Amino acid sequence: MNRLTRVNPSIPVVAVLLILTAGLRLLNLSGSPIRLDDEGTYIAQAFAVTQWGELAHYTYWYDHPPGGWLQIALWMMLTGPGFGANAVTAGRYLMVIVAVVTAGLLWLLARRIGLSRWGAAAALIIMAVSPLAISLSRSVYLDNLAIAWLLAALVLISSPRQRLSAMFGAAICFGISVLTKETMLLFVPMVAWLVWIKTSPATRRYALAVFAAVTGLVISTYILMAIVRGELLPGPGHVSLWEGIKFQLWQREAGGALGDPQSLKRHTIDEWLRLDPVIPLVSAPIALGGLFVDRLRPYAFGLLTLVLMVVRPGYLPVPFVIAAIPLLALLSAGIGERCVGRLRDLARQPSVPSHVVRSAAVTAVVFTAALIGTLWWPGYRTSLLTDDDAPMAQAQQWVSDNVPKDDRLIVDDAIWVDLIRDGRERQNVIWSYKVDTDQQVQAWAPHGWADYGWVVSTPSMRANMTEHGVLNDAISHARPVATFGSGGSQVDVLRVDAEASSNAPAPPAVPAFGVQVAARLDGASNRDAVAALQSGAVDQRVVAALTGLSTMQPVVLEQISSNPDEEAAGTPAREVVLAGPPDRLTACAAFLQEQKPPFKPDRISLTDNALTIRFPAQGQEIGLGSNPAPVTTGMAAVRVVDMRLGPAQDHLEFVRLDGGPGGSAPSHVPDYRAVAAGSYMLATVPDRGGMPLMRQAFTLKPGATYTLALFSGAKPNEVAAQLAPDGPPTAGSPVRLMQAAQAAGAVKLSMSTAGGSPTVLADNASYGLITGYGDQPAGAYDAVITAGGREWHRPVDLTDGVPVTLLLTDGTDGPALEELPDGAAAPAPLDPPALTFPVESPKPDKARVELATALNPQEQAIPAAVVLIVCVVSVVVLLKHRRR
């Protein structure tokens, strides 16, 4: 240090102040403030630059010049993908570096203006310790980068030797600063003034020419870029620079008046004051005071420009104050130094005793410092100690654990990059802002809100919600699955459900079903877990899975665990832990792994003595949520009508929830079978052996007859079963339709007697429709099936007193129409039950492998290359230095 002090006495002071600056910003870096939408946007745009060579992750529409995130992209390339807890935090580390650089530049500027070391140090301290500065300067705001460039320009303009090269540098820096954040254009008068007064008259002409030309050229690259991309002026089918500028200047919603407590602008200013009640309030007086000090006048003018911008009606962005902080620090230090100088002069006068002045000064300084410290204290608590980002981080973790990779999400930009890095396609992770504003995004979702699966709702998303639009629709059709945090920082994960019209969550299994299954569990089961199973707060799929498993082997229930965040959102418990000997658990794991949605767990983890099963977060009604209390006596009749597409070589297993006698039935014979009334879990078992697949649960009432219609599900190998009660034999000829003709599309079915007018039974009916009964007079009819502009005629003969199901299937020559008389005379009993594990059961994976983000070797090479270059250069420099 002594040697350094000899080189330049400022070095120790500056070093301490820079360390202070960095330290205060690194403390609780990822925790406060909560990751903001803007931060995420810039990070995401930088990510798009590094990843796809595009200027933004959506169509770039000239909202801001891209200089800022190009710099962030450079940082991303240098640090690689694994840096920081998340993408925004990685960006915040850059901001800490930028803050340190800014502080260093402020020191240089203060010294070049002519402030003493103490004055310069005071300026740095103000900037280092203000909670407002701490909070804003570590957020990933373009203003932080821009202000660093601006200060660099000011330092260069104040070059003591008035070099022309410094003017070149200053012009480039100022140009980049404008390209980083366009609001820096407000400083043009200040900078021009400084260029004028800081140049020597002999070379001023050239300095001005160079400065103006270079600045203009650097800034005009933005326009040039727009021209090259063919997007300078508005036109059909593309964005344009002109529209971007028009929006920023004239079309942004005005922030309202300063005096209106409800206005957006007042809200922004309150936000500043909450962190720091001192700096925003003193800026106007400081700026006015600075006008009276010669060497500070241009800077005071610059600050005054900013104050005017705040006062004028118009849009006021939150980070606007960032630009004011260094100027304010500089001016307060300069004015303070001037006052101290005056006081010293006063103290030198013999008329005033020096010790009086000294003690008065000390008192005043201590008082002011204490006052400001007290005012700043709450700001420190917020910025240095509170982890505001926890709900966001938890939500992000939850999404990555629970939301399938192929599901569509609407998210806040703050977590966008992290989700993409997690292995999701960019079309499946949609920034909420773009849902309603980007035509490309709208084209990805032709069905509007129904094309989205999830919404991660954050405070900034809620703040920017519009009253109409797809985002609003999606949220109103969604129900919370997990909730993190509370109050202003609450983050909700919402499941968009195409079926649910309300926000009601998927109901848990009715307690009675839980009670039935609990009775079948092994005696060694954990009592608390069994009690939980009967509590009515357990997901239906858990109950169904336990039914299936306990039919095939004894099941020891160890635990039913629920996530408090999900519990808060009303989501039933969906994770169970089973215990038992390893071979049993292995068999269970293999069984569950083979299941199809909705019974497919998203997590199966197997250890020697425990099997953890968790079902996906999207809870679903599978037949155990709402049906009446289970019945245990009496008989019912069920007929299976298999209308699945393609050949299905399997049979059905009816598994009673309470362990009572179930049975099996072939799927391709539409005969009535007698089944004991009660609640069943339906499984399909392949004829040639293989894993039984759980399909659905239902309840049979005594004395009723049913038709169990099997349709194909939305995805291959999924079954959508519908259990429809058959109509009782009545007078007339009731008729209903089961539509299983898929090839022709939506069909229209009308029937007419000879010479009579046709009755339209169904119109626009598509695959999977089961209607109720409608009365038709008995007789012979001509059924007309119309689909896709074609028409087919089929004869239908209705007998009096017999309800009929009209089964519409794909025939060889157009749709085939089959008449099934409903009602069973003497149904045969079910075949004996045969639900077992297959003899050769496939071995399950030992544990679900967590897929790590595939690291791009190129991305890894860049940091390595940079480190190598730095090493080589430093060695070369060192050697050269030695040689001298």
Added chain:
Amino acid sequence: MPRITRGGVALGATVFTFAAILVFGGHLFGGQSHSSAPPSVPAVDASLTVSAPAPAAPAQNSATGSSGGALPNADGVQAASGDPSPTAAPLRARHPDSLGWPEIVLYTVLGLISLILFIVAASTLWWMLHAWRSPESLAATGFRRRSARRPLSFSLLLPARHEQDVLGDTIDALARLDHPIYEVIVIIGHDDPETEQVARAGAARHPRIVRVVIDDHIPKNKPKALNTALPACRGDVLGVFDAEDEVHPGLLRLVEARFEESGADVVQSGVQLMNVRSSWWSLRNCLEYYFWFRSRLHFHAEQRFIPLGGNTVFARTALLRGVGGWDRNCLAEDCEIGVRLSTRGARVAVAFDPKVVTREETPGSIGALVKQRTRWDQGFMQVYRKGEWRKLPTRRQRMLARYTLAMPFLQAATGALVPIAIIGMFVLKVPVPLTLLTFLPLGPTLVTVAVEAAALGEFGKEFGIKIKLWDHLRLVLGAFPYQLLLAAAALRSVWRESRGHGGWEKTQHANAHRSAESVAA
């Protein structure tokens, strides 16, 4: 009460206008529209294609679906809630195809060319601004106004050929210089009796100062003339002037002082073309001289590699005799002697003072200008090929020499690139970043124009010429055509040099004649 100046009022007005725009900006512009939503962004990105939603999935699994006809909704159907996953199929990004070899080569070449052009333009700009790089360095470029303690004697060489119209005045002006010990040696060709007559008359008017030397060489050129007079010089220092030069009377005193204070072996003083308004290109030609003598030559002097100017150059006679005088075969003998002296480690001092510059005129026509440039460019190439510069002591100097002497080639190459670039503008389709990169050389070029405009004002002030807006306009508009002219001259010189490769003597013969003409011009 401080006095309010006009500048102060103007500044105040500007400040108020600015403040007014800020304050009322919201009203003036914001009143039109209160839409807070940003403009809708159309989809233009071709890399992401939208696939149609998967048609395979049955659209409706609902148990309670409406029949759309006479049949009622089903009652009491037990069914799962259906597949809740969104109807849109997941989209996959189609990644752009990777580049093929031809594209990579093309882009690399384009990028390299832009970078090279940028470096050329930027270095030219920076050296052009050398004198103004700081106020101190600007002050160091002038003469110190202090007389020498020990006077030097001067021999001023004045080669003239077919210049009987201007020679008389020049001799009279040179004879009136303010210095105690100097002589003027007028060099006349033996086949040029008219000029000889004027020279003899001058010698008769100033018998103690002016002498006439007859050059008998065939063919004739300037280096041969100078070499003829070299043995006859009696002064410590030898100076070269042209027949049409207008020399400041106090120049010799200042040069003498410069020799003494700098300890230099060679002093180059400024030469300035003055006829700004005689044609569209004369303005640019004048400014070219201005930047060259005002600024660029100082840089070369500091680097100790300098192509000297053709006149108002002073060197110690002994040194010139030691290196054997001028190269008699070189078309740019001034440049050549500068390079040769540089390799011998001679110190060169450059001094510029607008008051004492030697004033000259531009060539009379575009043709003459192109011929003059061709001669210079070809001379530079000859110096390059002669390879004397390889003897320069440091690598840095050799690099600078190579670059400076090869400049005509670069200029020619740039000229040749212009039509290619224009064709490329319409034919090539390159990515946006590369397109932006190709604009890079334009940056320094435009800054150069801005600096020239600034210099034009200063030039007018220093030489008492009133510069009008029209002159500035001419300067800007003439920039590109003038560069084309120079590029054409460079191409012509390359062509001639390559043609004359085998028959050096013959070419020299032709050139010597021309060069004599253009010197005369």
